[in-house]
């Protein structure tokens with residue numbers, strides 16, 4: 001009985017926090033308008049709130065809208081109030097934030113991710129960052145409509161996925177890596193068994209034959225952690241056809257490469273890097289930092305034989321997201337991994353609204369993967385790869 005009573009108020013506070021953070025603006029429009037005197041004209045804009053809600057300070061709440069961070073009129077009463085809300089949110093998911101552990105990263109029951117950090121680490125009072133997931137993931141059609149990728153490039157990626165090429169998607173935070181991974185996964189044939197591994201479940205595969213796994217952070221006593229590496233190793237015992245890792249950050253990178261090299265072809269993952277070349281060095285560094293003592297040449301060999309394609313996603317000036325390169329890895333030459341670009345986005349300038357402008361081009365290189373794709377029974381038009389500007 002006793003446990004019941006506080007639970008209710010926790011739920012109420014949680015609700016309040018979410019409203020304050022504008023998460024539920026969609027469903028409680030009038031409430032939000034009245035309670036916080038948000039001009040109703042800006043409610044239209046609220047519908048466009050992106051995946052991030054960032055509370056820098058009790059009176060500074062930012063949301064991402066149309067790819068840009070914007071200050072909202074939503075405010076908490078004071079630091080104390082914000083702190084209470086944070087406490088209630090993290091307690092609900094079995095975590096706590098106090099002087100001993102002044103930062104916490106937690107997943108809420110709706111799948112959102114919350115990070116809170118309090119003084120003395122946060123100098124201007126408690127700060128909270130909320131990341132919502134998968135409200136309405138963009139589809140392939142959306143990406144094409146937004147001009148993020150021309151149809152030809154998407155069709156090439158589709159063929160590569162169907163032909164079980166191993167793909168690494170690279171990009172900065174918020175550049176659209178996960179969105180692209182989700183879209184590309186749509187091309188995995190329905191009869192194949194896919195296991196997804198993520199730190200925070202975001203992927204929404206449409207196939208019937210999917211098992212979704214998510215890591216678990218340590219509990220309050222610091223025990224019970226399950227890492228991506230643990231999950232990859234477990235996944236290999238689950239008879240997967242393909243493994244999809246949301247983002248490689250640590251030791252799981254090596255297991256992923258090994259899986260790709262040992263029959264789990266058609267696996268995909270993402271990595272945080274600013275170019276395709278950078279992605280390869282990040283992968284090397286990630287493996288080395290995880291403490292594996294593998295000679296660099298052997299590691300590069302492993303990478304070059306595991307990966308077929310590196311796809312770069314980028315958030316350009318002004319906020320538009322584009323696929324800025326698709327590169328093919330062809331092997332090793334001496335100590336170096338050989339890679340060439342098949343498609344590129346060339347930015348030519350910036351328009352009057354501060355948006356990047358440019359064009360997609362095919363570099364004129366016919367991918368070696370064409371053979372693999374043709375062996376999988378698909379026929380690609382030869383002019384796809386002819387050097388040209390793509391319409």
Ligand SMILES: Nc1ncnc2c1ncn2[C@@H]1O[C@H](COP(=O)(O)OP(=O)(O)O)[C@@H](O)[C@H]1O
Pocket residue numbers: 050051137138143146148171172173174175176177178179180320321322
């Ligand atoms: N091509 C795109 N056009 C417009 N918005 C996009 C595009 N790709 C992703 N987004 C949006 O950008 C945000 C970040 O995308 P996400 O795929 O999670 O990035 P990442 O995984 O690189 O951090 C999401 O709100 C997503 O809906």
Ligand SMILES: [Mg+2]
Pocket residue numbers: 177178179247
């Ligand atoms: Mg992501």
